[in-house]
Amino acid sequence: MTKLETPTKKTLGTRLKELVRQQIFIPIAALLILVVFNLIVDPSFFAITLGQNNNGDPVLSGYLITILNNASELVILAIGMTLVTSASGGQDISVGATIAIAGSVILRILCGDQVRPETMQAPIIVAFLVGCVVAMLFGAFNGTLVAYFKIQPMVATLIMFTAGRSIAAWINNNTLPIVNDPVFAYFGNFIPGIPVPTPVFIAIACMIVIALVLKFTTLGLYTQSVGINSHSSRLNGIDPAFVKFLTYVILGLCVAVAALIKVSRISTINYSVIAxxxxxxAILAVALGGNALSGGKFNMAASILGAYVIQFLTTTLYKFNVASDALPAYKAVVVIILVVMSAPVVREKLSKMWKARKEAK
Amino acid sequence: MAPEISVKNGKLSRRAGISDTNLLLTITIVVFFVMYACAVIFLGSGFQKPQAFFNILNDNAALIILSCGMSIVMITGGIDISVGTLTALVCMSCAVHLDYNGGSVITAMLLALGIGVAFGLVQGYLVAYLEIQPFIVSLAGMFFAKGMTTIVNATQFNVEHEAFKALKATRIYVPGMGSINKLGKYVPAYVEPGVVVALLVVIALFILLRWGKLGRNFYAVGGNMHSANMLGINVRRTKFLAHLLCSTLAGIGGFVYFMHVGSGSPSHASGAEMNAIASSIIGGTMLSGGVGNVVGTFFGVLSLSTIKNIVSSLGLDEAWWTNITVAAMICLFLVVQSVVLLRKNQSKQ
Structure with missing residues (x-):
């Protein structure tokens, strides 16, 4: 028996080691820590109740639902951000500002010239598609600067970061249009009769789409190869500039979807506060997923999980009555702990210490 | 204008081998002087007085110091986006220290410096020795400073400390400069003490980067980390010192900002980190590392605020025009830089 036990133990140990080495382990471990922490402090965190909203429709409520709901935009952005990070080795810091632009465009199309029209001036799908086109154009602008003018991504997107919210205000002449139609609010809240918030479905739909795209097209392969070595990808017949450009356009699409959810949540827009x-x-989600911010290989599932971890953390902090202004300080401490724990240097040192201790025994 | 400069410098580069740093620096300085000259000629009144120029300095003394620190980190190939909220934290801490805790101006200065050094030590250690990406580290630093500011005090208030108010009202008159006001009286031009600090910082850093061993190490590490390592440069220590220097300067800049506004508020200096990055870029520092100059950064800050003043004196007062113009300017500079460098690299080959 003892002879049999030792090998199984070893395989279990090596399996554990393999698991720890995997990239997705970092966000999973972070999530587990948060879950265990909440379980110990207050198990009612995980309670989900079926209630009714003002219109008498059934809705699910509870912290978990809040997390899933509020993380939707972040998840959608994290998908695009992962691709951008992987291909160009930099991040797009203009997504918040472009959300403001796309949201502003959507409202502009829906409201026409009026500030508070009785009926919508255009079908939602038209407004959304125009929003998509505009967001993709701004993505293309960023992409052109990065891919063809070879400007560092963070610097290139600094332009839109500076101008974005101003452009958004300019599109609507600095008015705050309000959409009265309840149908428009479905995208950010609940569809009557379905107790799960709609953004959750939109986020899941985006995940399925990106999973299919990565599975059946060469997008994932090309982005990673460009990120790892753009020169050798060129020699292999890939156009690195175009791949980089494409990832920024895809991020633009993600931004448009997130913008639809954001403006639908409140049926209006606040240019300086939205997103x-x-x-x-979003960048933090990519980093928490264990992806190198300097580009190269990526793990989409880990990024998405990272986005949920961030929202989980935010909601946990809100639950402990942390003022929303003071929230960043606590977030920073947690982020530093997570990042230090997952830093390769620290992990190496820890494993060396672990080995030394074992040998001493 | 842009192709003219590049052609001119293209010839220069073939003859004298002008470095990237000097090439970008020349562009920045030329553009600033052309812009200011245009403003003086076409917009007249607002820009002709010497005081108009010194007001730009007065308003941006803190930004100059922050941008210089940012440039140094960028030269080593890193980034620090925590400087803006760090400024707000320094302002708020000093304000609370002076008004509620009965501190003196000297201890407030030490407090500002201490906060800067503490941030620098932690961030530098995390970046240099634990090899975590500087963007993430300073992102956390930014969040931390932002949250701490509201924890220290959540609302804005003006400092009523007597000695500090005296310091805030100090004016240093510039000899030989002045203008005659509407009443026919001669008004000498003045600068605030913060400007002197900022100029001293620029000069000290210029000397450090040009002739100091540490300064040359910054360029070497930013240019190519591995070859710097092979040359026997302690890469980790250099990176650590760059971040330490940047945060310390942010502490000093924070106090200069505090002297200028005389109040503590969580919304102070919001977006200053992006302005600092923008100024560094306009000044010819490249985010990829190894290229840059604090003199350029100095002119970058001046260009940025001159364009803002031009926009507001043109009567385009709607809030969005300033941002859009600044963005357009950053865009222009980036494209010019990238085209110039691409051309230069091609002519080398």
Whole structure:
């Protein structure tokens, strides 16, 4: 028996080691820590209740639903951001500002010239498609600067970061249009009769689309090869500039979807506040997923999980009555702990210490 | 204008081998002087007085210091986006220290410096020795400073400390410069003490980067980390010192900002990190590392605020025009830089 036990133990140990080495382990571990912490402090965190909203429709409520709901935009952005990071080795810091632009365009199409029209001036799908085109154009602008003018991504997107919210205000002549139609609010809230918030479905749809795209097209392969070595990809017949350009356009599409959810949540827009600091959270999601911010290989699932971890953390902090202004300080501490724990240097040192201790025994 | 400069410098580069740093620096300085000259000629009144120029300095003394620190980190190939909120934290801490805790101006200065050094030590250690990406580290630093500011005090208030108010009202008159006001009285031009600090910082850093061993190490590490390592440069220590220097300068810049506004508020200096990055870029520092100059950064800050003043004196007062113009300017500079460098590299080959 003992002879049999030792090999199984070893395989279990090596399996554990393999698991720890995997990239997705970082966000999973972070999520587990947060879950365990909440379980110990207050198990009611995980309670989900079926209630009714003002219109008498059934809705699910609870912290978990809040997390899933509020993380939707972040997840959608993280998908695009992962591709951009992988291909260009830099991040797009203009996503918050472009969300403001896309949201402004959507409202402009829906409201026409009026500030508070009785009926919508155009079908939602038209407004959304125009929003997509505009967001993709701005993505293309960023992409052109990065891919063809060879400007560092963070610097190139600094332009839109500076101008974006101003352009958004300019599109609507600095008025705040309000959409009265309840149908428009479905995208950011609940569809009557379905108790799960709509953004969750939109986020899941985006995940399925990107999973299919990565599975059945060469997008993933090309982005990673360009990110790892753009010169050798060129020699292999890939156009690195075009691949980089494409990832920024895809991020533009993600931005448009996130913008639809954002403006639908409140049926209006606030140019200086909408999606504020979301670019930082999106980049953090990519980093928490263990992806190198300097480009190259990526793990989409880890990024998406990273986005949920960030929202989980935010909601946990809100639950402990942390003022929303003071929230960043706590977030920073947690982020530093997570990042230090997952830093390769620290992990190497820890494993060396672990080995030394084992040998000493 | 752009192709003219590039052609001129293209010839220069073949003859004298002008470096990237000097090439971009020349562009920045030329553009600034052309812009200011145009403003003086076409917009007249607002720009002709010497005081108009010194007001740009007065308003941007803190930004100059922050941008210089940013340039140094960027030269080593890193980035620090925590400087803006760090400024707000320094302002708020000093304000609370002076008004509520009965501190003196000297201890407030030490406090500002201490906050800067503390941030620099932690961020530098994380970046240099634990090899975490500087963007993430300073992102966390930015969040931390932002949150801490509201924890220290959540609302804006003006400092009523007597000695500090005296310091804030100090004016240093510039000899030989002045203008005659509407009443026919001669008004000498003045600068605030913060400007002197900023100029001293620029000069000290210029000397450090040009002739100091540490300064040359910054360029070497930013240019190519591996060859710097092979040359026997302690890469980690250099990176650590760059971040330490940047945050310390942010502490000093924070106090200069505090002297200028005289109040503490969580919304102080919001977006200053992006302005600092923009100024560095306009000044010819490249985010990829190894290229840059604090003199350029100095002119970058001046260009940025001159264009803002031009926009507002043109009567385009709607809030969005300033941002859009600044963005357009960054865009122009970036494209010019990238075209110039691409051409230069091609002519080398």
């Amino acid at each position: 504020k600091d979301i670019e930082m959270d």
